[in-house]
Amino acid sequence: MSRSLATSALALCLLGASPAFAQTRPPVAPGYVLPDTETWELKGEDGYSYQIFVSRPAGPAPEGGYPVLTVLDGNAMFAGFAETRRMHDYMKADTGKAIVVGVGYKTDKAYDIRRIFDLTGGPPPPPWDVQLGKVPNGGWDTFLDFLTGKLRSELDRRYTINRDRQALYGHSLGGLFAVHALFTRPTAFHALIAASPSLFWHDLEMQKEERAFAAGLQAGNIQKVGRLMVVWGEREDTVLERWDSEAFVKRMEPLSAFGLRTRSEAYAEEVHITVPSRSVTSALRFAFTWP
Numbered sequence: 001m002s003r004s005l006a007t008s009a010l011a012l013c014l015l016g017a018s019p020a021f022a023q024t025r026p027p028v029a030p031g032y033v034l035p036d037t038e039t040w041e042l043k044g045e046d047g048y049s050y051q052i053f054v055s056r057p058a059g060p061a062p063e064g065g066y067p068v069l070t071v072l073d074g075n076a077m078f079a080g081f082a083e084t085r086r087m088h089d090y091m092k093a094d095t096g097k098a099i100v101v102g103v104g105y106k107t108d109k110a111y112d113i114r115r116i117f118d119l120t121g122g123p124p125p126p127p128w129d130v131q132l133g134k135v136p137n138g139g140w141d142t143f144l145d146f147l148t149g150k151l152r153s154e155l156d157r158r159y160t161i162n163r164d165r166q167a168l169y170g171h172s173l174g175g176l177f178a179v180h181a182l183f184t185r186p187t188a189f190h191a192l193i194a195a196s197p198s199l200f201w202h203d204l205e206m207q208k209e210e211r212a213f214a215a216g217l218q219a220g221n222i223q224k225v226g227r228l229m230v231v232w233g234e235r236e237d238t239v240l241e242r243w244d245s246e247a248f249v250k251r252m253e254p255l256s257a258f259g260l261r262t263r264s265e266a267y268a269e270e271v272h273i274t275v276p277s278r279s280v281t282s283a284l285r286f287a288f289t290w291p
C-alpha cells in the first residue's frame with residue numbers, strides 16, 4: 001500500500017472514531033403501560049406491603065357491583081389477564097365487564113421469594129427442602145385472611161364490587177393455595193381455578209383437608225361451595241403436577257352429587273411455566289360467566 005493510501009485509511013479510521021461522528025444511542029424510552037390498569041400498595045396485618053394491580057372497565061360499576069377475579073403471583077400473571085379482559089370488554093363480552101386484580105410484590109421480577117410464605121402451610125418437601133428449607137413458610141391462612149378481608153374491603157371502597165362474585169386463580173403453589181382455600185373456606189370464592197397445582201407440596205395435609213371437605217359436603221354440613229376448575233400441561237416439568245391433577249379431578253367429580261361443580265382441561269404440548277398463558281381465556285370465562 002502506498003504511503004498516501006495508508007494515510008487516507010488511517011484518517012478515515014480516526015474520523016469514524018471521533019466523538020463528533022460516533023453513532024449515539026437513543027435515550028432510554030419509558031416502559032409500556034397497560035391501558036385501563038392502575039397499581040397501588042396495600043399492607044397486610046403483619047405490615048408487609050403488597051403490590052396490587054387492577055384492570056377494570058371505564059365507567060361506573062353495574063348494579064350489584066363488579067365481579068372480581070383475584071390472580072395470585074400478580075407480577076407474572078396480571079398482564080396476560082388484564083389485556084385479555086380489555087379485549088373482551090372491547091368486544092362487549094360479559095367476561096370483559098369485570099375487574100381483574102393481581103396480587104403481587106414490590107419487585108420487577110416475575111416472582112418473589114415471599115410467595116413461599118404466602119402460598120404454603122409449612123416447610124417444603126424433598127428435594128426442595130434443601131434449597132428452600134430456611135425460607136419463611138406456612139403463612140397461607142394469614143394470606144387468605146388478607147385476600148378475603150382487607151383487600152376485598154379496599155376493592156369495594158375503590159370500585160364497588162359484587163361480594164358474591166369473587167373468583168381466585170393460582171398457578172403452581174398458587175394452585176395449591178386455591179385448593180386449600182376451597183377445602184377450608186368453601187364459601188369464600190364462587191369460582192376457583194387451580195392451574196398445575198403443586199398438591200405434592202403438602203401431601204398428607206392436603207389429603208387430610210380433602211377428606212374433611214368431602215365428608216362435610218356429603219353430610220350436608222357445607223351448604224354452599226364454589227365451583228372448581230383444574231388445568232395442567234401434558235408436559236409438566238414435575239410429572240407429579242400432571243399425575244396429581246388427573247387423579248384429583250377424578251376424586252372431585254363424584255362430589256357433584258353434593259353441590260361441587262368441577263371442570264378440567266389438559267393442555268397438549270404445554271409445560272409447567274406455559275400453562276398460565278394457555279389458560280387465561282378459559283379462566284376468565286369460568287370466573288365471569290353466570291352464575
